[in-house]
Every structure is written in structure tokens, then in C-alpha cells.
Amino acid sequence: MNKLLGAQPKDAALSRTYLFVAFAALLLGGIMGLLQATERAGLFEMPSWFTYYQALTTHGIVLVVVLTAFFTIGYFYAALSHTLGGLLPKVRKMAWIGFALKIIGFVFVVIPVVMNKATVMYTFYPPMKASPYFYIGLVFIVLGVWMCAFGAFVQVATWRKNNRGQHLPILSFFATGVFVLLFFGSLGVTVEVLTLIPWAFGWTKTVNVMVSRTLFWSFGHTLVNIWYLTAVSAWYVVVPKVIGGRRFSDVLTRFVIIALVITNIPGGFHHQIIDPGMSQSLKFMHVFMSLVIGIPSMMTAYAMFSVFERRGRELGGKGLLGWFKKMPWGDVRFLAPFIAMVAFIPGGAGGIVQTTNQLNQVVHNTLWVVGHFHLTVGTSVILTFFGISYWLIPFVSKRVLTPRINKLGVIQTIFWTIGMLIMTVSMHISGLLGAPRRTSYTTYGDHAVAASWDPYTILVVIGAAFLLVGGALQLYAAYYLMFRAPKGHTEFPLAEAEENASATPYWTERWGRTIIVMLLLVAMAYVAPLVNFIANAPPGSPPFVTW
Amino acid sequence: MKLKMHRYEEIWLVCGISLIVVFMLITGYQTFALDMGPPSHMETIDPQKVDETAPFDKPGVYKIGEDEYEVVMSLESFAFTPVDIEIPAGSTVHFILTSKDVTHGFEVAGTNVNAMVMPGYIQKISQKFSKAGEYLIVCNEYCGAGHQYMSTIIKVV
Numbered sequence: 001m002n003k004l005l006g007a008q009p010k011d012a013a014l015s016r017t018y019l020f021v022a023f024a025a026l027l028l029g030g031i032m033g034l035l036q037a038t039e040r041a042g043l044f045e046m047p048s049w050f051t052y053y054q055a056l057t058t059h060g061i062v063l064v065v066v067l068t069a070f071f072t073i074g075y076f077y078a079a080l081s082h083t084l085g086g087l088l089p090k091v092r093k094m095a096w097i098g099f100a101l102k103i104i105g106f107v108f109v110v111i112p113v114v115m116n117k118a119t120v121m122y123t124f125y126p127p128m129k130a131s132p133y134f135y136i137g138l139v140f141i142v143l144g145v146w147m148c149a150f151g152a153f154v155q156v157a158t159w160r161k162n163n164r165g166q167h168l169p170i171l172s173f174f175a176t177g178v179f180v181l182l183f184f185g186s187l188g189v190t191v192e193v194l195t196l197i198p199w200a201f202g203w204t205k206t207v208n209v210m211v212s213r214t215l216f217w218s219f220g221h222t223l224v225n226i227w228y229l230t231a232v233s234a235w236y237v238v239v240p241k242v243i244g245g246r247r248f249s250d251v252l253t254r255f256v257i258i259a260l261v262i263t264n265i266p267g268g269f270h271h272q273i274i275d276p277g278m279s280q281s282l283k284f285m286h287v288f289m290s291l292v293i294g295i296p297s298m299m300t301a302y303a304m305f306s307v308f309e310r311r312g313r314e315l316g317g318k319g320l321l322g323w324f325k326k327m328p329w330g331d332v333r334f335l336a337p338f339i340a341m342v343a344f345i346p347g348g349a350g351g352i353v354q355t356t357n358q359l360n361q362v363v364h365n366t367l368w369v370v371g372h373f374h375l376t377v378g379t380s381v382i383l384t385f386f387g388i389s390y391w392l393i394p395f396v397s398k399r400v401l402t403p404r405i406n407k408l409g410v411i412q413t414i415f416w417t418i419g420m421l422i423m424t425v426s427m428h429i430s431g432l433l434g435a436p437r438r439t440s441y442t443t444y445g446d447h448a449v450a451a452s453w454d455p456y457t458i459l460v461v462i463g464a465a466f467l468l469v470g471g472a473l474q475l476y477a478a479y480y481l482m483f484r485a486p487k488g489h490t491e492f493p494l495a496e497a498e499e500n501a502s503a504t505p506y507w508t509e510r511w512g513r514t515i516i517v518m519l520l521l522v523a524m525a526y527v528a529p530l531v532n533f534i535a536n537a538p539p540g541s542p543p544f545v546t547w
Numbered sequence: 548m549k550l551k552m553h554r555y556e557e558i559w560l561v562c563g564i565s566l567i568v569v570f571m572l573i574t575g576y577q578t579f580a581l582d583m584g585p586p587s588h589m590e591t592i593d594p595q596k597v598d599e600t601a602p603f604d605k606p607g608v609y610k611i612g613e614d615e616y617e618v619v620m621s622l623e624s625f626a627f628t629p630v631d632i633e634i635p636a637g638s639t640v641h642f643i644l645t646s647k648d649v650t651h652g653f654e655v656a657g658t659n660v661n662a663m664v665m666p667g668y669i670q671k672i673s674q675k676f677s678k679a680g681e682y683l684i685v686c687n688e689y690c691g692a693g694h695q696y697m698s699t700i701i702k703v704v
Binding site for chain 2: 051053056119121125127128209210213249251252272273274275276277278279280283284287288291294295298299302306352356357358360361362364365366433434436437438439440441442444445447448449450502536537538539540541542544546547
């Protein structure tokens, strides 16, 4: 019934609003990105009333927090509505309250940033002290996200009560994993921010820098992996439908989700591999904990190409790679996520480099790292989100994707790919040569080594220009599909499970158990270092405003 | 727990997981046998009393042995103390670092010297400088409005 009629109007309005904010964030964040790239290359000087570091702080917050979070929530709420028979009225209300909390929080965050009172980057490492309102805004954003997570839990729990013994539809299973991670992953940073607020007001004198930093990274890396898991959901469930095939083994898909949920939060520790205050054996254990995340990713890589090959052969593809030609390359709903998957191959490999003790030491805090997350988040995740938008926006807007906009989407995908390719390759190389990240234009007293980075910073600008064109086309497409495209019915593309599949074992539905295993791993990873940082803490740090 | 996989997927995963295991073994061997592990010094210090606490009360370059030097250095926004270090080629330098204010990064471009320098902690890292030249030291963690000016050089002669 639901499937015939398309999106439920009230649920569609919710998702549409979330998607609108996501793309508004893309516009703002993209402009910031181009400004930074040109400033860093020395081609343009930022005005004194809005510095490079303010632009960088805005770029990070708007793209890594706002664009991604709003898109993810809009997408998964559409999925929950579609696959679980419509949102419950109270769940819809919770998502709207969550929306309001996030917007309020965002306003609280942005005003101090614009006033140059919170130029602390989105990592806000203490003892740099932003305006207390910046931290209060972050609390509101977290509360807004939790509201949406709890809404999803209520929706899923109610469905399970009414459908005992059944497996949660796969996309809702993904959603559950994502919201579990969003909630548990953000607990650490919430504790951090709650200790920073009294410190920023001056009520407490000092702060424990290492505890703050560790709590931050327990969240920081989980966050990007949540966006990755969101993209992966579309790879497993949507892309097979777009190419006319069936999805990969249901049980292995659910296993990958559970594995990613369990292993994700401890992975954040590799951001601290060259920190003081932690032993090398602890760091070595964490290399293992980070690398484990590679295993479900390898399973995903296999699964995707297996689905493509099977479908290609069904369509008459012959030989080792003949199936490859049978893919719908002209369909943006396939092309964008396909390139996203391919980008994750070097992206994941670069991630393995960064998690590994002495290799991390070579590239830590250099532009290599920036290249890495523009490849993973900026390409793998964002291109998948773009690909999703070409059916999700029409779906929730009761409109259709026209051939003209599809073609525009293909062109836009190509621009984005070229831009990211140029940009990430040059960032990786200049990072290997030592160029530091988060640094505005400088020649370091005309030092020869610094001069050797110059060609790459220029290439980054060229990449950013391509991205600007790609981003602008994407914004136009999003606008057109939301407000201008012909009215009509768009399908929510959900691939069917494979034929003759063996039944999925029911243990996959035991979320309580999954969460306990996850928490055990988190405890293994974090209890010892946190206890050490607190028990053997040096005198704390007073606040500093150094910008 | 039963997961039925295609044989090719099993082969793929066995290869992939073996690769990770080998990778871990090499990393562990380099860390614990060859002493190539990342900088992980455990000592703490009062970040508000760096100038009064030994050895940072006397930052500078100290010769401690044949071709072996110790550089005691404090970092603050946006400077390294001491600046313009000079050592003979072929020396091994042990850097002893701490921060007087916010989090800084200590990177010698073109080498593997790269360490986080946090207030409250003493960080140590060593490097042998075989080739003569002017090595650029930069702060690679954003530390404020003048972060891009935070640099100095090591002259290896």
C-alpha cells in the first residue's frame, strides 16, 4: 500500500527539510573550501574580519557535521518510513524536535565563529578556549542528534513488537546501526564538552587536556565512520536495484553492519599515535583495533563487485571483465556511488597507513591526512550522497528525475571526481613532503622545503575550482528536483535479497548483545588510558585564546 | 554463528586478513625490536611552571656524548625556544619538548621527526642527521592566528 503511493506526505516533508539544510550547508562549506585553497596558495588574502582560520573552522563544522548529519538523518528517516510502514506520529515529532535543537545549536556555534570568538577548528582542542556559547551550541546539536536516534529506536522497537520473529528490513537495520553508533559514539565528546563549559565561563580554573583530547577522538573518528556506514547502506541496498540486480547475501550484509558497529569507536585512538602520555604497547594494541575495521570493508569490496559481475553476466557480459561494459554508466544513480566505491580503495589503504604507528608518524598532521579524508568523506561518502539525492529528493518531493537532470548529474559527478582526484593526489604528495595541515599561506622564511610544496598548493586550487563547478551543478540539481521537476511518482529503490538464499540466523537481530560486545571493546580500548590520564594527571591547563 | 561464504570470498578474506596480520607483525617488530615506535614519552610537568622546571629552565643545545646532542626546547604560540640550532653532520639529536600554552606539533620536514607536544607532558623524540643542510622545523598543529609563522631551522654543518 505504502509502496504504491510513494512517500507519506508528513514523513516526506521531514526528510525534505533535512535534505534542504544539508545542501545549504554544502553551498556554504564549499565556498569556504575554495577561499581556503586560494588563500593557502597565496593567490588571495582573506580579510581581517574573516580570517583563514575562521573559514577553516566553518568549513569543517558545516561539512563534517551539518551536511553529513542532516543528509544521513533525512535519508534514514525516509528509509524508516518507507520500510517500516510510515513513521509513528511521536517519532516524527521527535525528529522535528531534533531538527529544532540542531538548528538552535548550530546558530549558537556559528555566531561565535563569525565573531572570531571560536576560531578553534571543529576539533576544538583545549586549552584553546572558545566562547562558552560555542560549546553550549555543540550540546544542543548532540541533543538534537540523540533525539533522532531515540526516535529511530522507538520506531524500530515498535515495528519489532508488531512483527515478532521477523528480520528488520535491511535498510532499517543499517539505520539502527548508524543511530546506535551516533548515540554511543557521541557520549565521550558530550562528557568533554560538559567539562569545557564551566571552564570556558571561568567557573573552573583548569582542564585535563589529554582526557579531553581522548574523549574527542573516541567521537571524531566514529563520526566519519558513521557517514561511511551510511554510504555503504546505499551500496548494498540501493545500487543493486539501480542496476536491476539483487543484493548480496543478506546474512553477510548484516554481519558487516554488526562488525562495523562493534569495531568503530575504539578505532578513533589512532589519531593519538604520536601523543605523549601513552605507552608504545598501548598504541600497538590500538593499531590492531583500527586495522580490524578493514575486515568488514574488504567484505564490502567483495560484495559490491560480486553483485556487479552477477548482474553483468545476466545481461550477457562474457569473459573476465565483459560484465563491466553492461553497467548503466549513464545513470547518475549508479555512476556516482560506483566512483565513490572505487575511491574507497585508495582511501581505505591510506587509512591503514595512518593507523600504523611509525607510518602515522611520517604523515601525522600533514596535508596527507587532509587528502585522506577528502578521499574518504569528500569522495566516497559525499558522492554516494549525491547519487542518492537523484532519487531521494524526487521521492520525497513527489517529482521525477528527468533525463536532462540525469545527464547533468553525470557531468556533475565527473567534475567532482576530477576535482577530488587532483586535490587529494596533490595533498597526499605534499603531505609526504612534509606540508603541514591547517596552516595558512606562508613561505617559512623562503625555505626551500616549503617552496617545494608550492606546485601542489596550486594544484589544490585547481581541484577546488572543479569541485566548485561540480558542487554548483549538484546544488542546481537538488533545487530543481525539490521544487521544479515534473510531478510524478519516484520509486524508493530497494533491491530484493538473492534467490535461493539460506535463511538469515536470528542472532543478527540481537541488538542488545551487539551493543554489549561493542561496549566491551570500547572499555578495552579506553578504560586503561583514561584512568591513567586522570590518575597520573599533570596540573591542568588554564584557558588560552591565541587567535 | 554460521556464515556461508562463496569460496572466492573466503580466499579473498584469508588473503586480506593475512596481509593485515603480516603488516601488524612488521609494525610490532619495528616498534619493539628496532626501537622505531612513535614518540610516547610518559613524564608530566606543570604547564604553568615550565620556565621554572628543569630541564626547561635552561632550554638549549647540549652535547652529551660523541656525536650526540640533547635539545631542550619549549614551545609556545608562536615560537620554538631555542631557535636556529646548529649541530655537526652525523650527530644524533634527542629532542626534549613541552608546551607552555596550547597543543603544538613538532615536525622536522623531510625527516620522520613528528610528535605532538601537549601542555602538561614532556615529549621525547630522537633523530640522526647524517646529511648537512638547513632542516625546517614547523609546528603542524593549529595553535592560533600566527600558527603559520611558527617555525625555526636546524643547521647541520
